[in-house]
Amino acid sequence: MTAVPVEPSPCPWMFPDVAHADADDLVAMGADLEPGTLLAAYRAGIFPMPGDTDAMLWWSPMERGVLPLDALRVSRSLRQAERRMEIRVDTAFPDVIEACADPTRDSGWIDEQVLDAYTKLHRLGWAHSVEAWQDGELVGGLYGVAIGGLFAGESMFHRVRDASKVALVGLVGLLRDEHADRRLLDVQWRTPHLASLGVVAVQRPVYLRMLADALEVPLPSAFA
Numbered sequence: 001m002t003a004v005p006v007e008p009s010p011c012p013w014m015f016p017d018v019a020h021a022d023a024d025d026l027v028a029m030g031a032d033l034e035p036g037t038l039l040a041a042y043r044a045g046i047f048p049m050p051g052d053t054d055a056m057l058w059w060s061p062m063e064r065g066v067l068p069l070d071a072l073r074v075s076r077s078l079r080q081a082e083r084r085m086e087i088r089v090d091t092a093f094p095d096v097i098e099a100c101a102d103p104t105r106d107s108g109w110i111d112e113q114v115l116d117a118y119t120k121l122h123r124l125g126w127a128h129s130v131e132a133w134q135d136g137e138l139v140g141g142l143y144g145v146a147i148g149g150l151f152a153g154e155s156m157f158h159r160v161r162d163a164s165k166v167a168l169v170g171l172v173g174l175l176r177d178e179h180a181d182r183r184l185l186d187v188q189w190r191t192p193h194l195a196s197l198g199v200v201a202v203q204r205p206v207y208l209r210m211l212a213d214a215l216e217v218p219l220p221s222a223f224a
Contacts, residue, residue, distance in 0.1 A: 001090055004224070005125035008035035015044045018060040019208055028058035033117035035124055042145055042152055043215060045208050047188060050111055063201040065190040066210070069180050071198035072172050081162035085140075086133045087170035089222050093122045096129040096141040100155035110155060118154065121145065128223050130171045132163040139163040142171065149183040149217030151175060168197065174222040184214035 013031040021027050027046060031037055033056065041047060041058060051057040074082075097118055101110035121127035122143075131141040140163020142156035151171065158164035175183045187194055190201040202210070218224070 001093070001122055001125055005219075008039065008124060011036040011040035013037055013040070015041055015046055015058070018045050018204065021060065023062055025059050025061045026057055027060045029053070029055045031056060031058070033113055035117075035121050035126070038117060038121055038145070039126065039147065042147055042150065043211075045204070045211050047152060047154075048114070050109055050114065056113075059188070060204060061189055062204050063190065064204060064207040065187040065194055065199050066202050066207065067168075067172070067185040067187055067194070067197070067199045069172055069176055069183060069185060071200065072169065073196065073198045074169060078162055078165050078169065082166050082169055084134055085163065085166045087167065087173075088131045088133055089174070090122075090128055092131055092138050092141070093127070093129040093143065094119065095138055096131060096143050096157070097122075097155075099138075099141070099157040099159075100143065102157070105157075118143065118145075130167045130174070132158075132166040132170070134160065134163070140165075141167045146219055146223040147215060148219060149179055149214035150186060150211060151183070152186045153188070165197065174220050177220055179217045179220075182213050182217045183220070184210050186211075 016027050018027055046058050046060045048056050101115050118127045127145050129143045132139050139160045140158035144151050144153040156164040190199050
């Protein structure tokens with residue numbers, strides 16, 4: 001991974017202006033997963049996720065899952081788990097994304113093309129892993145894309161209880177700096193599990209305003 005993100009070749013595709021798109025989470029199909037395409041999508045409030053077709057699906061949820069940095073709920077048991085683990089950044093990105101892509105996981109969606117695409121993005125300095133280690137072993141983590149003040153979380157995994165949550169606590173800590181009030185931690189959709197951690201749903205127009213502001217903010221030092 002490069003120390004400073006490298007801007008890839010421009011995206012040749014035209015993504016829709018989701019501010020004026022139909023009231024549907026799915027906003028486009030097709031294109032590719034080249035680094036320039038992915039970055040253009042995130043900057044437009046869009047992310048890819050495969051579906052039941054050969055064409056890649058591109059999403060911009062009407063209700064976007066966002067974790068306000070001051071709203072993370074940390075239980076006593078999670079604090080105890082946090083004390084037993086160490087947070088590292090970008091020391092094992094391939095291991096993290098491969099664990100997230102484990103085909104035996106329920107509702108797994110990360111296929112080889114997604115894995116390869118985000119590995120490329122990592123090598124260019126845009127995709128990052130936040131890892132939970134215990135006794136010298138990787139026990140949990142998450143990965144996502146950092147552009148300015150946006151961190152777009154993609155997936156997480158755990159091998160011991162609460163390890164993925166510990167990684168999330170670690171990520172929030174990394175984002176809490178002098179620009180914390182303008183940073184945006186995007187988790188795509190508000191699921192019941194994520195809601196229990198403090199994730200809220202924001203309407204697409206609100207999300208797009210938050211995104212525009214976040215993109216003006218410098219990267220946190222952990223990812224710069």
